[in-house]
Amino acid sequence: MELKVAIVANKEELTIQVVYRLRRLLAQAGIPEDPLQPTIVISVGGDGTLLSAFHQYEAQLYQVRFIGVHTGHLGFYTDWRDYELAEMVASLQNEEIKSISYPLLEVKIGYANGKPKRRLLALNESTIKRGNRTMVADVYIKDELFERFRGDGLSISTPTGSTAYNKSVGGAVLHPSINAMQLAEIASLNNRVFRTLGSPIVISDNDWLQIKLQHSSDYQVTVDQLDIPQDQMDTICYRIAQERIRFVSTRHMHFWHRVKDAFIGDSEAHEI
Template sequence: MTKGKVAIMSNQQESSFAAKEKLTTLLKAADYTIDQNDPEIIISIGGDGTFLSAFHMFDHKLNHVRFLGVHTGHLGFYTDWRDFELEELVSNLSNDEHPPVSYPLLDVQVKDRYQTQPQRFLALNEATIKRATRTMVADVYIKDEIFERFRGDGLSVSTPTGSTAYNKSVGGAVLHPRINAFQLAEIASLNNRVFRTLGSPIIISDSEWLTVHLEESSDYLVTIDRFTIQHDEIEWLSFKIADERVHFASYRHMHFWHRVKDAFIGEI
C-alpha cells in the first residue's frame, strides 16, 4: 500500500534537476507514488517563483492537496527545505511530524464591459492593476462605500505572505502570514493640491471587501502573482480574502520575522 501520490515540479537549474531526480528515488523507496496529474502532495524545487507556478497549476484542487517547497538557492518564504536535506524531508513527510499550516489567499474578480459575470482568480501573493500608457484613474470602494479617487500608475492588492513581495517594493507594510487580512498599496499615486489619495497602505479585514471601478479604456494590465491576465475594457475588479486557503505538508516552522530579517537585512 502506497503512502500517497506526489507531484514534483522544479525550475530549469541544474541543481534543481539533480534534487528532483534524487527526491524521486527517495520517495519511491519510501512507498510514495509519483503522480504529476492527480497528486495529494505537491513538492516544488527551486525558489518562491517555482512554488507560485506549482500553486497555480493545482489551485483548482486546494481542498485536496498540500504543498511543500525545497529551495536550491536563497531561503524563500514558501520553501522551507534545502536540497541537501532530502532524506530528512522524506522521513518527516512519512511520519507527518509537523502540525498542519495554512495561509490566506486573495479572491480576485475581474469584470469587463462585455461579460455578464466576472472572471474569478486566486492569488497567493498579489494582484495588480495598471494602465499601459496613461495615468490610471479609479474609484476605490471599501464595502461598497466610496473611499477615494485614485490617480497614479496603479494599485497592488496583496495577501500577508505576498506582503514581502511586490507590495514591499511599492511601500506596503509587511504582514505576518497568520493575519487573516489583505492589503492595498498605491503605485506612484499623484498627490497635490488638486488630486489627493490617502497615500498610505491600507490593511483590510477578512469581513470586508474592496472594489476598484475604472475609467473606460482598453489598455489596462492585470497581473495575478507572476501571470498577466488579458482583458479588454475592464469595468471593475473586486478583492477579498478567499474561502480557500493554501495548505502545507511537513511545514517546518521558522519564526516569520527571522525570515524577513534574513531576506532583507542580514546579520547585524
C-alpha cells in the first residue's frame, strides 16, 4: 500500500513551526501528503488534537493508522516529541510498518420522536448528565435491568479513556489490551430509599449497556470532546465497537509507563 500522510494540528505557535519542519522532512523523504485518502494520519499537538484527528478520519479506520506528535508534555496518545521529527519520518520509510490497535466505544442514541438512531464512535468516553437537576435513568446490562440510577450522571469509557474523566470520578485504570468498557457513576445518590451499586463496573465485549432516560429536554451527552444536541433522547446504548483504532507501533510507549509518567512521575524524587 502506498504511503500517504495527512496532518492534523492545533493552532498553537509551536505546533505551526513543528508542522512546517514536518512537511519539509516528509517532502525530502518522498512521502506525499493526501488529506483525503491517507494511510497515515499524523496528529501534532496534544491528546485533544489526536481526538479531533480520530473523529475526522473515523470513517476510514480500516485504511488509516495514527501517529501522535506532542508539542507539550507527554500525552497518552502521543509517542513522539517535537524534537524527534527526523527519527519519526525515518521510521515511516520501513517497508513493513507494524501497528497496535485499541478498542473503541460504539454509541447509539435513540429518540422518542421516532427519529432514526444515531451511531457514533468514542475513543475516550461518553458521558450523560442532566443540566443542574438530578438525573434518573434505568441501567440495563444485556437487556436485563441492573439498577435505577440517581445522581449527577454516568461515564462510559474505553480502556484508553479510563485515564481521563473516568479516573477523576473514581473509575479504575484499564490496560488497552482488555477489550471492554467501563461504567462509572458520577455522584450517585445512595441512602435508605435510593440504592445503586456505587462502584465502577467493567463490561465485556460480549455484553452491552442500555441507558433508558426519563423524559426531559435538558440532557447533556458527550462523545469524546463532542457535545451531542438534545433532541428528545430516550435511550443510549453502548458496546465495544467492531472498529478499532490503529497506531503505528515503531515507537509505541508502554501503557503503564504512560500512566506512571502522567500521574506519579519520577518515583525516586519522592523517596525520603
